[in-house]
Amino acid sequence: MTAAIATSGLVKTFGATRALDGLDLTVNAGEVHGFLGPNGAGKSTTIRILLGILRADAGSVTVLGGDPWADAVALHRRIAYVPGDVELWPNLTGGEAIDLLGSLRGGLNRRRRDELIERFDLDPSKKGRTYSKGNRQKVAIVAALASDAELLLLDEPTAGLDPLMEVVFQEVIREVKAAGRTVLLSSHILAQVEKLADRISIIRQGRIVQSGTLAEMRHLTxxxxxxxxxxxxxxxxxxxxxxxxxxxxxxxxxxxxxxxxxxxxxxxxxxxxxxxxxxxxxxxxxxxxxxxxxxxxxxxxxxxxx
Amino acid sequence: MTATATPALGRTAGPAAGNALAGTGRLVRFALRRDRVRIPVWLAALTLGSVWPAAAFPELYPTEAARRTAMATMNSPAGLAFTGPQRYLSDYHYGSMVSHQLLGFVVVFVGIMSVLLVTRHTRAEEETGRAELVRAAPVGRHAQLAAALILAVAVNAALAILLALGMGALGLEGTTWQGSLLYGAAHAATGVTFAGVAAVTVQLTAHSRGASGMGFAVVGAAYLVRAAGDSADSALSWASPIGWAQQTFPYLDDRWWPLLLNLAAAAVLAAAGFALSLRRDLGAGLRAARRGRPAASRLLATPLGFALRLHRGMLIGFAVGALLLGASYGPFLGDIEEMFRDIQVLQDALAALGGATVIDSFIAMVTTIFTLVATVHVVITALRPRSEETAGRAEPVLATGLSRTRWLASHLAVALAGGPVMLLLSGLALAATGAPTVAETGLFGKAVAAAAVHIPALWVTAGLAVALVGWLPRATVLAWLFVGYVGVTGYLGMLLRLPSWATALSPFSHVPRLPVEDFTWTPLLALTAIAAALIALGLYGFRRRDLETK
Structure with missing residues (x-):
């Protein structure tokens, strides 16, 4: 199996804080990979380095065979991203934001967009500032999932979603996986990762402390x-x-x-x-x-x- | 809906007056803590901005004759429009010169400070959601606005004391301690009035940017109204809070009572603010948000179309403002020609400048004002990417196929084109409203050319802002200091003869002042080259730094 994501010895510091401290993460192509850790462990920092939004201080990182910093734009056409804390433009509607992000990525699947809006029960004609947190999250999820991206980087994507929507999300992720796409799913919602992930990496204080299938880990515990x-x-x-x-x-x-x-x-x-x-x-x-x-x-x- | 039910519950719950202000004192202390750098910087800048030029007066006008010339120059619609009421000229010693030439100008910045202070601690807090956290604590419904207003009053009072001490210590001929106290108090009272204005504007819109924009518009309108009133020595000046401050005539008559008008207006506005705040929900504007299009238009889906959409409100607002600004000076052109014909000193001075006409020098002068407005637009627009970044909205966009360079360049393109458009609109409005009042032909060409030569300097401003975004993203406030510097040197440069070292850093000081001076290419090409270099630098820097994330 080829690796969709491979990092080794990744280090990132913010002033005196060492957010990543030699992080080695491997995500195989076609798998749903759970990325687990408590708040502040470095999950979001890792994902932002994978996106080339932050630059690592040391270590190597390969995403879909490219360097996320140098080849950011080319890679971004193949990646969809859901941030953990979605901020929308106050005067743009949710539908506009979805289309904007989709078309900037290089086009989105119109039918799939409408279907997802339906399934997530999202009102696309409301202005960004009037959405609740859960609905802002849905906007980002629909924008990401309506694309044909090979790799989905999802940073605590369901924070703020109600349990019904969480079920819809899990269905959609299974479809994505069936289509052979790769998903990195960061979370501290354990049950969710348990249900979806093929393999899991646990991060703590900027390092991967354990990585493997759920069965392997159970054996260890x-x-x-x-x-x-x-x-x-x-x-x-x-x-x-x-x-x-x-x-x-x-x-x-x-x-x-x-x-x-x-x-x-x-x-x-x-x-x-x-x-x-x-x-x-x-x-x-x-x-x-x-x-x-x-x-x-x-x-x-x-x-x-x- | 629960949202509407809650206030009703609050009302039935009993005597809310005391409760509504619970926690105010604590919030004031908290605001002082948050602004422990910001407030001293404002106070220092405003005090220096007033005392420093005042200190230069004896050197600029060393003799009685020099003061008489200054008085003659000021005694014209244009001179009065830029300074203050004609009455100051009746005894033009250093004291009345300071009040006449500086008060009306510095007070504009005091107003901006007051609007920003109130907006920052009210609407901006609501917009970010922090207000909700605070209000969930035992804090009264009115506590946040009350705290912001108390803060604004305290800061303005401190400014009054600093200005009084500064002017008193300077001890210029013709100044008294009593006059200095009034001089300081006039600034403070006007600032408090504009804090009251902000107490209302923050209720109207859900956006802090919109609230402060409306506040600035009122400050600008107050300035324009007094300018129009003073130029014709009419009662119109009394329609402006800035006019009231100037009607105190510090160092001349020392009359305090017009400041009561400022304070009364502030009290009424503040009361209106509190009343309006009860008619809306936390975080909402007075008008409910409308629904919009469920899908993006073809234009919005392009990087430039996206940038234009984000800047749309500012573009429209500034375009209207620029047109009004130009149109407010045009009608003076005829009077000016008339008035100046009889003033020999001025005719001599103009002759020495190479035979420029009064109209020409007026055009050059007001174009400087137009340029300032355009500069503000350029900086707002060029810094927008930074606020998108800190708000966490840049991240999802830059995680798509849009490159950082293209994203930043789209905003920059709006700044590079938008500023010049504002400038030209002002010039055209000046010519259109001025043309019927004067015999002179070719007014359009002159006004447009006078505006157009400033375009490369606007580009330098945009370049500076983008360079800051690229390299010193946490110091983008420097772009506003630059605007302040350009404003002070540009404005005072019209009134005082500033030494060239003091103005050299302003790109606008190198622009040929058409139609008074002759056109030359060299400075314009040099400025364009500097702008291009700064832009390239900024784009490069933005490509290589970390994006700031939430």
Missing amino acids: RTTVEADTATPVTGLDRLPGVHDAEVSGTRVRFAVDGAHLDGAIKHLTAFGIRALTSHPPTLEELMLRHYGDDLAAGNGTAAARR
Whole structure:
């Protein structure tokens, strides 16, 4: 598979702030790539470098085989972008803004534009300043998705959308993916990425701390197990890979590393399992593992309870 | 709708007068904190802008004879239009000269400052959505406007004290401390009136740009009304807040009561502002936004068409203003010819200038004013890309197939063409309204040529603004300092003989002042070359820097 986006050792500083600190990101052509991280981790900075709106201080970056800074204009014809915070021109209507952005990119698919306006339930004849945040977001989404761009850079695109519109958005992204286009989807809405992404990169403090498919990551992380047993469970602490064990009477709850799940369950059976629930780690937990260590010091129980 | 229900709830909730102003004091302190650089800069610039030229008077008019000549020059419709009421001329010592020549001019900038201050802390806050955050705190409905007005009053009061101290310390012959106090107070009272004007304009439109634009238009109209009134020594001067300030005659009669008119007008306007604010929702104008076209026209979808669309309102507004400005001076042309015929000193002075006629020198003089208006338009237009950038609206556009250079150049094209159009419109309006009043033929040619020679200097201004956008985007306010410098040197240059080093940096000082002076190509070509270099520099700089994002 060829890479639609490849960065290596990307560094970007704003004064004393090091927004990107050696970022290595690879997005394969044709995949929906989830780009996860908390606020201020460097997601938007990365996307803006991919667009050539910002220039990296160090490192290399290739987008669709080109240099986003030097070949910005040529690449932009093949890229569609939805910013996280959409600002519209107060005296232009939403429909005008969509057409403007589309035609500046080099034309947009008229039928698809009208269809998307319909599906997103957008009124295109209202002036920019009268739209709510969610509706401004829709304008940018329609403008981006009505194009035939090969690569979609979506920076928290559904912030402000209601749940119904979120469902429409997910449908549309699946269609985009089926058409073989590449999507970089940044978000801190975990469920959304989980549903759409083929692969995920987690960014923290300007670095990618983990990258892979959801399955791969789950393997690396812990499963939470809750059980009700006939007799109180003992000896959990001595088992390898078991964390945060809490035993109260016959109820037990613990987290276990993927590799040691088998051993832990075998241990439980000795105490007579009456009820057992286990759930795989959610992305939230994946992230908490990576951002949780500063939290853990002051707020360890909160992190563990999840 | 909930939006309309909320104020109704507020009203039924009880005695709102106290509550409506809750938090005002805190907001004033907050505004002072935000403007801790801006306000001192304004105060320093205005104080210096008044005291510095005043300090030069003894050198410019060292003898009684020189003052008498100055008085004779001023005693004409044109001279009075540019300065103030004729009464000042009855005893033309340094004190009355300062009041006559500087007060009406500096007060325009005091008005601009006051309008900007009020707009910045009211409508601009609403437009960006910050006002909503503040209003969600226990802050009264009227607190933000009240705080802005208190701030404006405080800043103007500080200006009054600084001017009084400055003039008092200068101790020019003919000045007194009492006169200096009044001189300062006249500036402040007028500033407060224009703060009241802004309290109304910020209610009318949802855009801070529109609100300050309307405020500036009122300041400009006030100046034009007093100019027309003073030139004919008519009661029309009393229709202008600037006229009221000048009717105090500091250092001559020292009468304070006309300032009561300023303060009364300010109080009425402020009350109107508060009342109007109750008739609208937060963030909205008085008129509900209309619907527009659901799809873009073919023109809008091109970079230049897009730029034109964004500048459309300003282009129309300035074009109307430029026409009115030109038309307001034209009707004087006939009177001027008449008046000046009898003034021998002036005839001699004009003869020394190579036989120019009074009309010619008047055309050259008013063209300088027209140029200033065009310069303001050029800077507003050329800096628009920067405000698009900081508002976060440039980013999605530059993420399309539109290159940075083309985007910036589209706005620049509007600036390069728009400024000259404004200038020529003023010139044409001057000629059209002046032609019936004078015998002279060829007025159109003269007025248009006088305007046209300034075009390369306008281009330099545009180039400077674009160079700032490209290289020093955070310092684009320097372009406005440049406008201030061009304005002060251009305007004062007509009244005083400024040393050439003081004006050399203004591109307009190198333009041949047609029709008084002869046409020469050299400075125009040099200015065009400088403009081209600045533009190339700006476009290059913008291509290589980071875009500022939200």
